[in-house]
Amino acid sequence: METSRSPGLPALRRERVLAEMAASGLETVVLSTPESVHYATGHRSLTATLHRGPAVAAVVTAARTVLVVPAGEAAAAEEALGGTGDLVTYGEFYFAHADGSVTSGDYPDLPSALGAVLPKTPAQKPAEKPAQKSALKPVRKPAVEWGGLTRPPAALDGAPAADEWIRTVRAVKLPGEQELLRKAARLAEDAIAAALDQAAAGVTERELAAVIAGAMAAGGGEPGFVVVTSGERSALSDAYPADRACRPGDLVRFDVGCRYQGYWSDVARTAVVGPPDERRRRFYEALAAGQEAEFVMAKPGVRACDVFAAAVRAVEAHGGPRPYRRRHVGHAIGLSVYETPVIEPADETVLRPGMVFSLETPYYELGWGGMMAEDAGVVTEHGFELFTRTDRGLRVIP
Amino acid sequence: METSRSPGLPALRRERVLAEMAASGLETVVLSTPESVHYATGHRSLTATLHRGPAVAAVVTAARTVLVVPAGEAAAAEEALGGTGDLVTYGEFYFAHADGSVTSGDYPDLPSALGAVLPKTPAQKPAEKPAQKSALKPVRKPAVEWGGLTRPPAALDGAPAADEWIRTVRAVKLPGEQELLRKAARLAEDAIAAALDQAAAGVTERELAAVIAGAMAAGGGEPGFVVVTSGERSALSDAYPADRACRPGDLVRFDVGCRYQGYWSDVARTAVVGPPDERRRRFYEALAAGQEAEFVMAKPGVRACDVFAAAVRAVEAHGGPRPYRRRHVGHAIGLSVYETPVIEPADETVLRPGMVFSLETPYYELGWGGMMAEDAGVVTEHGFELFTRTDRGLRVIP
Numbered sequence: 001m002e003t004s005r006s007p008g009l010p011a012l013r014r015e016r017v018l019a020e021m022a023a024s025g026l027e028t029v030v031l032s033t034p035e036s037v038h039y040a041t042g043h044r045s046l047t048a049t050l051h052r053g054p055a056v057a058a059v060v061t062a063a064r065t066v067l068v069v070p071a072g073e074a075a076a077a078e079e080a081l082g083g084t085g086d087l088v089t090y091g092e093f094y095f096a097h098a099d100g101s102v103t104s105g106d107y108p109d110l111p112s113a114l115g116a117v118l119p120k121t122p123a124q125k126p127a128e129k130p131a132q133k134s135a136l137k138p139v140r141k142p143a144v145e146w147g148g149l150t151r152p153p154a155a156l157d158g159a160p161a162a163d164e165w166i167r168t169v170r171a172v173k174l175p176g177e178q179e180l181l182r183k184a185a186r187l188a189e190d191a192i193a194a195a196l197d198q199a200a201a202g203v204t205e206r207e208l209a210a211v212i213a214g215a216m217a218a219g220g221g222e223p224g225f226v227v228v229t230s231g232e233r234s235a236l237s238d239a240y241p242a243d244r245a246c247r248p249g250d251l252v253r254f255d256v257g258c259r260y261q262g263y264w265s266d267v268a269r270t271a272v273v274g275p276p277d278e279r280r281r282r283f284y285e286a287l288a289a290g291q292e293a294e295f296v297m298a299k300p301g302v303r304a305c306d307v308f309a310a311a312v313r314a315v316e317a318h319g320g321p322r323p324y325r326r327r328h329v330g331h332a333i334g335l336s337v338y339e340t341p342v343i344e345p346a347d348e349t350v351l352r353p354g355m356v357f358s359l360e361t362p363y364y365e366l367g368w369g370g371m372m373a374e375d376a377g378v379v380t381e382h383g384f385e386l387f388t389r390t391d392r393g394l395r396v397i398p
Numbered sequence: 399m400e401t402s403r404s405p406g407l408p409a410l411r412r413e414r415v416l417a418e419m420a421a422s423g424l425e426t427v428v429l430s431t432p433e434s435v436h437y438a439t440g441h442r443s444l445t446a447t448l449h450r451g452p453a454v455a456a457v458v459t460a461a462r463t464v465l466v467v468p469a470g471e472a473a474a475a476e477e478a479l480g481g482t483g484d485l486v487t488y489g490e491f492y493f494a495h496a497d498g499s500v501t502s503g504d505y506p507d508l509p510s511a512l513g514a515v516l517p518k519t520p521a522q523k524p525a526e527k528p529a530q531k532s533a534l535k536p537v538r539k540p541a542v543e544w545g546g547l548t549r550p551p552a553a554l555d556g557a558p559a560a561d562e563w564i565r566t567v568r569a570v571k572l573p574g575e576q577e578l579l580r581k582a583a584r585l586a587e588d589a590i591a592a593a594l595d596q597a598a599a600g601v602t603e604r605e606l607a608a609v610i611a612g613a614m615a616a617g618g619g620e621p622g623f624v625v626v627t628s629g630e631r632s633a634l635s636d637a638y639p640a641d642r643a644c645r646p647g648d649l650v651r652f653d654v655g656c657r658y659q660g661y662w663s664d665v666a667r668t669a670v671v672g673p674p675d676e677r678r679r680r681f682y683e684a685l686a687a688g689q690e691a692e693f694v695m696a697k698p699g700v701r702a703c704d705v706f707a708a709a710v711r712a713v714e715a716h717g718g719p720r721p722y723r724r725r726h727v728g729h730a731i732g733l734s735v736y737e738t739p740v741i742e743p744a745d746e747t748v749l750r751p752g753m754v755f756s757l758e759t760p761y762y763e764l765g766w767g768g769m770m771a772e773d774a775g776v777v778t779e780h781g782f783e784l785f786t787r788t789d790r791g792l793r794v795i796p
Binding site for chain 1: 431442444445447448449450468470471472473474477490491492493494495496500502545546548604607608609611612613614615616617618620621622623624625631633634635636637638719721723724725735736761762763764765766
């Protein structure tokens with residue numbers, strides 16, 4: 001079933017982290033979001049998807065990786081590390097062993113576990129090896145991804161931030177990551193296609209959402225969000241589906257995403273029940289021209305903000321909403337659904353091969369409706385290569 | 399499709415919050431976790447499921463509720479409030495209107511939005527109505543659910559905590575909530591049953607997980623976690639399914655949950671490929687006796703810790719693992735998968751009618767395997783009423 005999985009991906013990601021650390025002169029990096037920890041260690045925390053707050057952390061140095069997890073994840077983390085790092089656990093959770101013994105967490109909580117595994121300062125190093133070069137080398141504070149830490153250990157006081165750094169590392173996707181993101185995108189677009197096959201006047205948003213979630217799940221995806229909104233509700237943007245039945249003349253907007261082995265998709269399509277009126281047709285074509293302008297612009301050397309400007313210009317030039325106001329018209333996607341760069345006016349990041357984006361030109365008019373297409377693809381040397389294959393046009397539900 | 403939905407549930411929950419505030423002498427409560435905000439206002443944040451960090455908040459007083467949401471959720475939140483409260487938005491997100499105008503968030507971020515809507519102290523009240531009683535009444539600091547606030551506004555400095563208070567309010571489930579929790583539990587157990595129908599030597603954990611997630615989703619549930627682990631992996635506790643194929647003699651452990659209209663399930667079953675050996679049979683029967691002891695004990699007036707003690711005693715008395723070490727053998731469940739009370743030694747909460755629990759007696763032995771049943775039900779005047787109906791015994795996969 002998992003023929004597309006690259007078996008060496010965790011090792012390749014770890015190598016990339018270490019290479020980027022060396023290039024940046026970083027000796028030690030502390031990661032704290034579940035996604036960055038997954039990236040660097042191969043361990044995907046299940047607990048983190050169920051609870052708020054910090055669940056896992058990793059201390060990465062060239063010599064070794066130390067992974068900190070809740071005790072209930074100890075065995076799963078051990079399996080994921082496969083000998084590539086050390087494990088430290090916290091909290092109370094009992095695993096039994098064949099000899100009748102029982103083990104639980106090493107420390108009471110994450111801050112104490114993390115504090116215990118942080119590298120010691122030179123003063124705290126054993127005194128018996130004073131002549132060794134390594135003992136004389138100044139040990140800098142680790143760089144810290146603060147984003148996942150609500151109670152940082154005191155040992156990290158004043159340490160520099162690594163949040164932006166790890167985002168930049170994760171922004172260029174390895175071929176194995178691109179493959180998983182392509183798979184996730186296709187699960188989402190195929191699920192929408194399955195719903196469109198069943199869409200008709202009288203069918204409810206919730207019924208269509210169940211078709212979509214069921215199709216993504218049956219294909220091995222983990223449904224993340226399933227927005228199906230119809231009629232005036234199609235303008236609601238981030239809204240859950242309701243029991244509202246589709247009616248003739250309705251716009252029906254689908255915006256859905258799933259995770260595939262941790263990697264996200266975010267794909268949107270729009271349909272209309274019966275033939276669209278002139279305004280709908282014109283607006284949709286203008287929005288599609290905006291998205292198309294992004295596909296053309298999204299190539300190496302172009303800045304994110306320039307892609308944004310091209311999209312807005314195209315929407316307005318093709319008779320779309322004017323002014324066409326958006327905060328962004330797309331975002332990088334990976335182990336998180338929203339990553340950087342963001343296709344927005346303030347983001348001057350220069351696009352590089354391997355960056356994966358979800359590109360979209362949505363329009364939400366309250367009382368009238370919402371419409372959009374959203375598609376993911378990868379920046380290559382030759383331009384933007386779409387992951388999705390299904391029709392992006394305004395679909396007519398007969 | 400949604401025949402089981404109680405249409406008045408959001409209103410009944412809001413009434414319950416106000417009644418409990420009055421009973422506790424609280425004038426103003428600030429809620430900050432997405433689940434508590436959903437409970438008190440009816441608005442379920444979609445953004446909160448996609449991003450970390452505070453996404454929504456609510457300021458609740460007897461006179462009115464103010465809901466604070468990201469601007470992209472403004473229209474969905476307005477729909478959910480249905481005139482029962484006021485809305486304040488933050489961040490940049492554009493909705494267009496029929497007159498050509500465009501609106502975005504009221505404030506730049508959640509702390510500033512929340513700070514602006516907090517009740518003013520008497521000194522800050524308009525001076526033109528000095529004779530009014532309400533202006534003379536001392537305004538106390540609001541009680542605050544701190545759990546969802548990483549950057550609390552200064553106006554809340556020193557305010558008392560409402561985290562435990564709102565947990566206690568949410569612990570007793572209204573009939574409409576029980577109905578949704580029953581539905582969620584049945585979606586989970588039926589999904590496991592569908593997987594058991596397809597289980598056989600040679601079928602992988604991931605394939606069984608896809609059946610389970612697909613069945614829950616097709617039934618209108620949102621799959622939350624789908625643990626399917628086999629053989630030695632069945633001991634891994636919180637682990638994602640792998641490509642491992644089931645083999646004769648394997649234990650296969652299912653621990654799955656979905657949300658139904660926001661309400662969680664958490665149900666577990668265990669199977670064995672081919673006839674179980676004596677140790678497996680005996681351990682499973684002892685664990686089942688422990689869970690059965692919980693069902694008998696979980697009635698009004700009994701403390702959570704007493705249910706815990708009864709379960710451990712029963713497992714050990716029936717020839718199970720000895721000592722049987724657990725941090726807990728169950729937990730309340732609702733809009734969050736883990737709620738309080740917890741069935742653990744330190745929790746002396748007295749059970750009350752309407753409390754809903756997932757009760758479980760798992761055993762994880764590394765190198766051997768893991769086994770458990772987990773079932774949800776509600777505490778009633780007459781005892782514990784199970785939501786689930788499927789066979790809890792050790793299932794044999796032929």
